[in-house]
Amino acid sequence: MAFIDFDTIIREAWNDYDPSREIAHIVDISAKVSTNHVYRITLKDRNYIVAKLSYFGKYDHFVEDHSIINTLSNNLPFPFENFLARSLMKGNKLYVYRYQSQVIDAWVVFYRPIHIKEKLPKRLDEDQIAKLGQQTARFHKACDTVKATLPRSSKTMKDDINDLIKILDDTSSKYEYPMHRSLIKNHCDAFLANYDTIGADKLESIPVFVDWNIGNFSVTPNFKLYSRWDYDWFRMSTRMLDFYFFARVSSDIGDKTVFTYNVDVMMEDRFIIFLKAYHKEFPLTEKEIRFLKDAYRFFILNYVVKYGRFFFHEIFATKLQKEALETHLPSLENTFNPEPLLKALDL
Known part of the structure; x- marks a missing residue:
């Protein structure tokens, strides 16, 4: 794939979502196994959010899946009421930014940061x-x-x-x-x-x-x-x-x-x-x-x-x-x- 400035796409997505809060810096925190990109975005007000950029599958399915997940995250009963990372909304809708060019059709969704405790050991007893x-x-x-x-x-x-x-x-x-x-x-x-x-x-x-x-x-x-x-x-x-x-x-x-x-x-x-x-x-x-x-x-x-x-x-x-x-x-x-x-x- 030709070089794509993913940071610029993330900045465009955030500016479309909320231009009143500026981005201070973006850090790529992707796992490096898949083609999806995950970023930690620090805002100038010192808050931060997480962005995911994907071009895997179909756009409609991406929106559909994240809409289901967001409803699920809000509806899960105790003790799983905070188990899933929640996506950001704009108005009463899940916010998804679509970037299209001759090279790529990519989609960005923003998540609220989620707390992480311990990861499983590499081998379980x-x-x-x-x-x-x-x-x-x-x-x-x-x-x-x-x-x-x-x-x-x-x-x-x-x-x-x-x-x-x-x-x-x-x-x-x-x-x-x-x-x-x-x-x-x-x-x-x-x-x-x-x-x-x-x-x-x-x-x-x-x-x-x-x-x-x-x-x-x-x-x-x-x-x-x-x-x-x-x-x-x-x-x-x-x-x-x-x-x-x-x-x-x-x-x-x-x-x-x-x-x-x-x-x-x-x-x-x-x-x-x-x-x-x-x-x-x-x-x-x-x-x-x-x-x-x-x-x-x-x-x-x-x-x-x-x-x-x-x-x-x-x-x-x-x-x-x-x-x-x-x-x-x-x-x-x-x-x-x-x-x-x-x-x-x-x-």
């Missing part, structure tokens, strides 16, 4: 895994409680997969992995078939954040969920979309700088510890556990294969897509087996 399972269940239950109060979401898993199929079927497109078209198409077809067979459309939709990397949320010293600030993959969908990342967090290998998106972590005994603690608090169903494989398949197809080049920086995208297409998808049917999970939960 079994007691910590159980506590995380309990806390996740309570958060999901709180989201389920208020789901009827949230704005409508237009995104569906089937729509995303059908959109990927259209990309694959377009022979005029310069798809980056032509030799893997048939593999990807087969997994798209498998997802759609299993979705219908399992009856996944009947699974309850709640707010899910998908990416529960330990750098995206904080906990209290006694391991209660405290704050969450990253919304890149947010959507309204089955809660099972959240479970793959909790399997990664629970995994014996722990958090690593060099990572891969393998499905094996959902077969570990440590993930069963998480599931048992979750199930005791907010019971899971057999249908949901059987859908775990396709929730993972959807994650790989949609976020790694379809959007990887747009979301991850190139060095990460190349590695993750190569592993997904050469290892993870080809071995999926032989690697994931829901039966041990079902047995552990007595389902």
Whole structure:
């Protein structure tokens, strides 16, 4: 991508939002893994806010998602009433600035700063895994409680997969992995078939954040969920979309700088510890556990294969897509087996 002065876009966005308060300086605090940019903005009145600039996905979906999240953040009951970072409003609407040029279509949203306590250790012990399972269940239950109060979401898993199929079927497109078209198409077809067979459309939709990397949320010293600030993959969908990342967090290998998106972590005994603690608090169903494989398949197809080049920086995208297409998808049917999970939960 050609050089883009992101600081200037942020300044334009803030000036459009509130020209009465001037910016003193801007600091890039991005995680440097994705193409999204996050900035700490210090104002001349010594207050500060956080800005996020994104060009991943679609503008309408960006606005829709943040509108849902903002309503959710205001409606979540105790003890999660302050868990999510809130976006700034202008009048009675969520404020989103859209910058369009011949080079980029980018969107900026501002957040109030959120308090952060402790991040999870890179490797959890079994007691910590159980506590995380309990806390996740309570958060999901709180989201389920208020789901009827949230704005409508237009995104569906089937729509995303059908959109990927259209990309694959377009022979005029310069798809980056032509030799893997048939593999990807087969997994798209498998997802759609299993979705219908399992009856996944009947699974309850709640707010899910998908990416529960330990750098995206904080906990209290006694391991209660405290704050969450990253919304890149947010959507309204089955809660099972959240479970793959909790399997990664629970995994014996722990958090690593060099990572891969393998499905094996959902077969570990440590993930069963998480599931048992979750199930005791907010019971899971057999249908949901059987859908775990396709929730993972959807994650790989949609976020790694379809959007990887747009979301991850190139060095990460190349590695993750190569592993997904050469290892993870080809071995999926032989690697994931829901039966041990079902047995552990007595389902």
